[in-house]
Amino acid sequence: MSTSIAPKPPLHPHDWRLTVAPMMDWTDRHCRYFHRLLSPHARLYTEMVTSAALVRGKQLRLLEHSQQEHPVALQLGGSEPAELAIAARYGAEAGYDEINLNVGCPSDRVQSGRFGACLMREPALVGDCVKAMRDAVDVPVTVKCRIGVDDQDDYADLQHFTETMLGAGVQVLVVHARKAWLQGLSPKENREIPPLDYERVYQLKREFPGLVVVINGGITSVEQVQAHLAQVDGVMLGRAAYHDPYVLARVEAALYGEPMPEREDVLLRMRPYIEAELARGTALKHISRHLLGLYQGEPGARCFRRRLSEGAHLPGADWSLIEQAVAQPRIAA
Numbered sequence: 001m002s003t004s005i006a007p008k009p010p011l012h013p014h015d016w017r018l019t020v021a022p023m024m025d026w027t028d029r030h031c032r033y034f035h036r037l038l039s040p041h042a043r044l045y046t047e048m049v050t051s052a053a054l055v056r057g058k059q060l061r062l063l064e065h066s067q068q069e070h071p072v073a074l075q076l077g078g079s080e081p082a083e084l085a086i087a088a089r090y091g092a093e094a095g096y097d098e099i100n101l102n103v104g105c106p107s108d109r110v111q112s113g114r115f116g117a118c119l120m121r122e123p124a125l126v127g128d129c130v131k132a133m134r135d136a137v138d139v140p141v142t143v144k145c146r147i148g149v150d151d152q153d154d155y156a157d158l159q160h161f162t163e164t165m166l167g168a169g170v171q172v173l174v175v176h177a178r179k180a181w182l183q184g185l186s187p188k189e190n191r192e193i194p195p196l197d198y199e200r201v202y203q204l205k206r207e208f209p210g211l212v213v214v215i216n217g218g219i220t221s222v223e224q225v226q227a228h229l230a231q232v233d234g235v236m237l238g239r240a241a242y243h244d245p246y247v248l249a250r251v252e253a254a255l256y257g258e259p260m261p262e263r264e265d266v267l268l269r270m271r272p273y274i275e276a277e278l279a280r281g282t283a284l285k286h287i288s289r290h291l292l293g294l295y296q297g298e299p300g301a302r303c304f305r306r307r308l309s310e311g312a313h314l315p316g317a318d319w320s321l322i323e324q325a326v327a328q329p330r331i332a333a
Helices: 029-038 051-055 081-093 108-112 116-121 123-136 155-168 198-207 222-229 239-243 247-256 263-279 285-291 301-311 319-332
Strands: 018-020 044-050 072-077 098-103 141-146 172-176 212-216 234-237
Touching: 018 044, 018 247, 029 044, 029 247, 029 263, 029 285, 044 051, 051 072, 051 081, 072 081, 081 098, 081 123, 098 116, 098 123, 116 123, 116 141, 123 141, 123 155, 155 198, 172 198, 198 212, 222 234, 222 247, 234 247, 239 247, 263 285, 263 319, 285 301, 285 319, 301 319
Parallel strands: 018 234, 044 072, 072 098, 098 141, 141 172, 172 212, 212 234
Antiparallel strands: none
């Protein structure tokens, strides 16, 4: 692999201070628009899009997003440098602020395509992919990985992987602080069973201080976010941001001093977006499913979820259903 690295615009590590993880079947464009209302500063990520879908399948519709989502990153999956370079260029041309390569997903479907977490066993190939992508675009090219995979579980393995990424020009590494078991565990189990090892990620930052290190995995509260930020550059929230999205507003307030919006006001700010999407033929259920956790832990939360869940799939479901659902927490309070 060539070590010649083209100069790029300087990065600002604070841009990765708060991020929301790319999550398959969850962080679509509707979800990202909603999350942006809760967190003006968070860096948002798309679901993983395969390079083959963009280049061979010509499914450029997968790049659709709104201007309100920025800063937003496109996550790609793949292992062919030339194909990833083209896909990255499509993403940059579509306006994405970052291209992220998935080297952490453990699903069988991803493994069969020779990308995701299995690529941690092939750091030189990942380096070739990254270099090809960096040569194709001016926006940052970043990598999201695990701390290890299967029996490749020594810090030295992660250290070597990181050194290879640096050699390819990576300046931002997002690390899920669990290793991935590719045989014997489902993707869901891979998010829960392998133990978290935050110290390994901290050690990585200490050893490579010039690398922007973002930590991911099991982070659910403002207090945890602040504790991690004392050790690394950024924090990536995953399932907590989806199931309890108001946590994004709490973190915004703690990190940036943003006033915490009323939940009902957030929904009212969603109204123009929802009505515009309904007008173009989007079914309400595709948007409302991302709103279900907004009142998590609040009086009336169950009624809010039930009202949306039961009504959003019905023909003609529109904004009035949201208004009816909002009335449930208000009555309970």
